[in-house]
Amino acid sequence: MHSYQTLRGRIFETVNYTFLIGAALLCVFPILHVLAVSFSSSTAAASGQVTLWPVEFNLSSYQYALTKPQFLTSFVVTLERVGLGLAINMLLTIFAAYPLSKEKGELYGRNAYAWYLFVTIIFSGGMIPWYMTIKQFGLMGSLWALILPGAVPVFNVIILLNFFRQVPKEIGESAVMDGAGHWTVLSRIYLPLSVPALATLVLFTCVGHWNSWFDGLILMRSPSEYPLQTYLQTIIASRDMSLFVSASQEELKLLSQISDRTLKSAQIFIAAAPILAVYPFLQKYFMKGIVLGSVKG
Amino acid sequence: MKGMALTESVVPGGGAAKARSRKTAKIRQQLPMHVMMLPCILLVAAFSYYPMIGIVIAFQNFNPTKGFFHSPWIGLDNFKYMYAMPDTLQVLWNTVFIALLKIVLGLIVPVVFAILLDMIRRSFVKRTIQTLIYIPHFLSWVILSGILIDILSPSEGIVNGLLNAIGIKPIFFLADERMFPYILVTTDVWKEFGYGTIIYLAAITSINPSLYEAAVMDGASRVRQVFHVTLPGMMPIIVLMATLSLGNVLNAGFEQVFNLYSPIVYKTGDILDTFVYRIGLQNSQYGVATAVGLFKSVVSFLFIVTGYRLASKFAGYRIF
Numbered sequence: 001m002h003s004y005q006t007l008r009g010r011i012f013e014t015v016n017y018t019f020l021i022g023a024a025l026l027c028v029f030p031i032l033h034v035l036a037v038s039f040s041s042s043t044a045a046a047s048g049q050v051t052l053w054p055v056e057f058n059l060s061s062y063q064y065a066l067t068k069p070q071f072l073t074s075f076v077v078t079l080e081r082v083g084l085g086l087a088i089n090m091l092l093t094i095f096a097a098y099p100l101s102k103e104k105g106e107l108y109g110r111n112a113y114a115w116y117l118f119v120t121i122i123f124s125g126g127m128i129p130w131y132m133t134i135k136q137f138g139l140m141g142s143l144w145a146l147i148l149p150g151a152v153p154v155f156n157v158i159i160l161l162n163f164f165r166q167v168p169k170e171i172g173e174s175a176v177m178d179g180a181g182h183w184t185v186l187s188r189i190y191l192p193l194s195v196p197a198l199a200t201l202v203l204f205t206c207v208g209h210w211n212s213w214f215d216g217l218i219l220m221r222s223p224s225e226y227p228l229q230t231y232l233q234t235i236i237a238s239r240d241m242s243l244f245v246s247a248s249q250e251e252l253k254l255l256s257q258i259s260d261r262t263l264k265s266a267q268i269f270i271a272a273a274p275i276l277a278v279y280p281f282l283q284k285y286f287m288k289g290i291v292l293g294s295v296k297g
Numbered sequence: 298m299k300g301m302a303l304t305e306s307v308v309p310g311g312g313a314a315k316a317r318s319r320k321t322a323k324i325r326q327q328l329p330m331h332v333m334m335l336p337c338i339l340l341v342a343a344f345s346y347y348p349m350i351g352i353v354i355a356f357q358n359f360n361p362t363k364g365f366f367h368s369p370w371i372g373l374d375n376f377k378y379m380y381a382m383p384d385t386l387q388v389l390w391n392t393v394f395i396a397l398l399k400i401v402l403g404l405i406v407p408v409v410f411a412i413l414l415d416m417i418r419r420s421f422v423k424r425t426i427q428t429l430i431y432i433p434h435f436l437s438w439v440i441l442s443g444i445l446i447d448i449l450s451p452s453e454g455i456v457n458g459l460l461n462a463i464g465i466k467p468i469f470f471l472a473d474e475r476m477f478p479y480i481l482v483t484t485d486v487w488k489e490f491g492y493g494t495i496i497y498l499a500a501i502t503s504i505n506p507s508l509y510e511a512a513v514m515d516g517a518s519r520v521r522q523v524f525h526v527t528l529p530g531m532m533p534i535i536v537l538m539a540t541l542s543l544g545n546v547l548n549a550g551f552e553q554v555f556n557l558y559s560p561i562v563y564k565t566g567d568i569l570d571t572f573v574y575r576i577g578l579q580n581s582q583y584g585v586a587t588a589v590g591l592f593k594s595v596v597s598f599l600f601i602v603t604g605y606r607l608a609s610k611f612a613g614y615r616i617f
Contacts, residue, residue: 012519016413017422023410024429027487031432033455034444048458096337099330100617107330114617116338120345121616122544122601126590127570128577129351129365133344136364149344152337158616182329211437214552218578229439233556236443261453268443275435283428286435287495 038062038265045262061258061266071270073224074231077143078210081227085147085209089156090202096157098186101164117154134219141221146212153208156201163197164190200285207275232271235264352594354587361583375584384567385589391478392568395549398482400542406486407493408535412527414494415501416519427498431491438488442556445484446471477562484557485550496538497531504530533612540608544601547593569593 032052037045038061039054049055065071096117104110124130130149139145172185180188191198216230223231258266269276279286350365355375357368379385410430417423433441448454451469461467470480508526517525551570558566569589577586608614 009519013416016416020410020413020417020426021422024426027430027491028432030444030448031436034447037447046453048453048455051455092337092340095333099334102330107327108324109331113334113338117341118617120341122605123349123598124345124594125348125351126587126594127573128583128587128590129348129354130344131578132351132354132359132361132365132583133348135361137343148340151340151344157337161617176326182333186333207435211435211439213437213439214555229437232443233439236439236446236556261447264443265447268440272436272440276432279432279435280428286431287427 034265035269038262038269040262042259042262045259061262062270064258065263065266065270070223070231071228071267074226074228077216077225078228080143081146081212082206082209084143085150086202086205088147088151089153089205089209090198092152093156093160093201094186094191094198096152097160097164098182098190100157101161117152117157121154131218140219141225145219146209146215146227149215153205156205160194160197160201163194167193196285196288200288203278203282203285210274228271232267235267352587352591354583355591357584359583359587371584375588378585379588379592382585384563384572387564388567388569388572391565392547392549395478395481395554395568396546398478399485399550400545402482402486403489403493404535404539404542406490408497408531410490410494411497411501411531412523414498415527427491427495429491431495433488434492436488438550438552438556441484441488442553445557449480471557472559472561474562474565477558477566481550481553481557481566485553488553493538497534500531500534501527537608537612537614540604540611540614543604543607544597546600547597 029052033050036050036052036054039057039059040050041056041058041060044050044055096113099107100110100114100117102110107113125133134140134145134149139148167190171189175185175189211229213227213229213233216225216227217233220226220230223234226234353365354368356370356372358371358374359368414423414426417426448456449470451457451467456470457467468476470476504526508530509522512522512526547569549568549570551568551574554566554568554571555574558571570593573586573590573593576582576589605614605616
C-alpha cells in the first residue's frame with residue numbers, strides 16, 4: 001500500500017517504529033513495574049532497586065493477601081456478583097434485543113419501547129435519587145443491589161439488536177410459516193447465528209461486573225459485604241497499618257518480608273489477574289467488542 | 298383503527314369480522330415479544346424512572362425516613378444555597394476544563410496513533426502494539442490508580458527515582474494542585490487511547506486501497522496520502538466520535554478523580570460528581586447534592602441531544 005524505497009522513507013519508517021514501540025512499552029511499564037514490586041522483598045522495594053524485574057523474589061505478599069479472611073469473603077461476593085449479574089444481564093439483553101430488532105409493523109409499540117429505553121441514556125435522576133431509590137426498596141447490603149440497578153444494559157441491547165437485524169428475515173419468516181413461535185425462532189435461529197456477538201457481550205459483561213466498585217462502596221453496609229474491587233479501593237485509599245499491629249507470631253515472620261507497598265501491589269494484581277489472564281486468549285473478542293460498540297452495522 | 302374502518306368500507310359483509318380476527322391473531326402472534334420486553338420495562342421503571350421522580354429531593358428538605366413523597370417542600374432554597382456556596386463555580390470550571398481537555402486529546406491522540414500504526418507493515422509488530430496499548434482500558438480505575446499512586450509516590454515511586462537520578466528533587470505529583478488536572482488528562486489518555494486507536498484503525502482498513510494506488514500514481518507523497526486519502530476516509534468516524542463525545546462535557550471522570558484526588562488538590566481537581574458525592578452521601582445534605590446533580594443532568598441532557606442531532610445530520614447516525 002505504501003512504498004518505503006527512498007532514504008527519507010526509510011528514516012521515517014525507523015522513527016515511526018521507534019515511536020510506536022516506545023509508546024506501547026511506556027503504556028505497560030507502570031503495570032510491569034508494580035507487578036515486579038509485588039514479587040520483591042520489602043527492603044528491595046523500599047530502596048528503589050526494583051524496576052521491571054523482581055528483586056529478592058518472594059511470594060510473601062501474595063501469601064499474606066490471599067490468606068486474609070476479608071479477601072476470601074470479598075472474592076466470593078465478586079464471584080456471586082459476576083455469575084448472577086452475567087446471567088441476568090444476558091437474559092435481559094437478549095429479551096429486549098429480539099423484539100426491538102423488529103420493524104414498527106412487525107411489533108406493535110416497537111418505537112415506544114425503543115424510546116422508553118433511549119430516554120435512560122440521555123437523562124438520569126442523578127446519584128442521590130438513585131441511591132435513595134435503592135435504599136427505599138430495602139436492597140442495601142444485599143447482592144441484588146449490585147445487580148438489579150444495572151440489570152438492563154441498554155448499550156448492549158443496541159449492539160445485539162443491530163446484530164439480530166443482520167439475520168436474513170426470510171429465515172425467521174419461513175420458520176414462523178412452519179408454525180414456530182417467537183421463542184423458538186429466537187432460541188433456535190437468532191441465538192445460534194449471533195454467537196460471536198454474544199461471546200463479546202458475555203466477556204464485556206464479566207469485565208464490567210468484575211471491575212465495578214463504587215456501587216459496592218455506597219450500597220453495602222459493611223466490609224464483609226464488599227466485592228473485591230471495593231475492598232481493594234478501601235485498601236488503596238487508606239494507608240491502613242492496623243493489619244501490622246494485630247499480627248500473630250506466624251504472621252510477623254511473613255510480615256518481615258512484606259511492606260504496605262508490596263502488599264498493596266500484590267492485591268492490585270490479584271484483582272487484575274483474571275482479566276490479564278484471559279486477555280491474550282480472548283483478544284479477538286475484546287477487539288471486536290470495541291468496534292461493535294462504537295460503529296454499528 | 299383508521300385502517301380497520303377503511304377495510305370495512307372496501308370489503309362488504311363479513312370483512313369486518315375477518316379483519317378483526319386477523320388483528321387479534323396478529324396480536325396473539327406478537328404477544329411473546331411483549332412478554333420478553335416486560336422484565337426490562339419493569340426494571341428500567343424501578344431503577345431509572347423512579348429515581349427521576351426522586352429529583353423532587355432538590356426542592357425538598359429531604360428526610361430519608363419520609364421518602365420522596367412526604368418530605369417538606371422548600372422551593373428553590375437548595376438551588377440558592379448551591380449558588381451561594383463558594384466552591385460551586387470552581388467545581389463547575391474544573392469539571393468543564395478537565396472534561397474538554399479529555400475530549401479533545403481523547404480524539405486527537407488515537408487518530409494520530411491509528412494513522413502511524415497503519416503505516417507499519419509488519420503485522421506482528423502492529424498487532425503486538427495494539428495489544429499492549431489497550432490493556433489499560435480493561436482495568437478498573439481502582440487498579441490503575443493503585444498503580445499510579447505507587448509510581449508517582451514522592452518517597453518510593455519509580456518516577457521520582459528516575460528524576461532523582463538526573464538531579465531533580467522529588468515531586469509530590471498527586472498533591473500538586475497546578476499539575477493535578479493535567480495528570481488526570483494524561484492518565485485518562487493512557488487508559489483510553491488504545492480503545493480509540495482500534496476504532497480508527499478499523500476505519501482506515503475499510504478505505505478502498507485503489508484510492509491509495511491512484512494517489513501514488515499521481516505522485517502523492519506519504520504525507521499527502523494521509524491528508525487526501527486516509528483522513529477523508531476516516532472523517533465519518535471522526536465526526537461521529539466527536540459529536541457523540543459532546544455529551545461528556547460535564548463528565549470529567551468520577552471513578553478516576555475519586556481514586557486519585559485528596560483534599561490538597563480539591564481546588565483544581567474537585568469535579569461535579571465528586572462534589573455531589575461528598576455533600577450528599579458524606580455530609581447528608583441530600584437536597585443540595587440533588588440540586589447540583591439535577592443541574593448536571595439537565596446540562597448533559599442538552600449536550601447529549603445536540604450530539605445525537607449533529608451525529609445523525611453529519612454522520613447519518615441512528616441509535617435504535
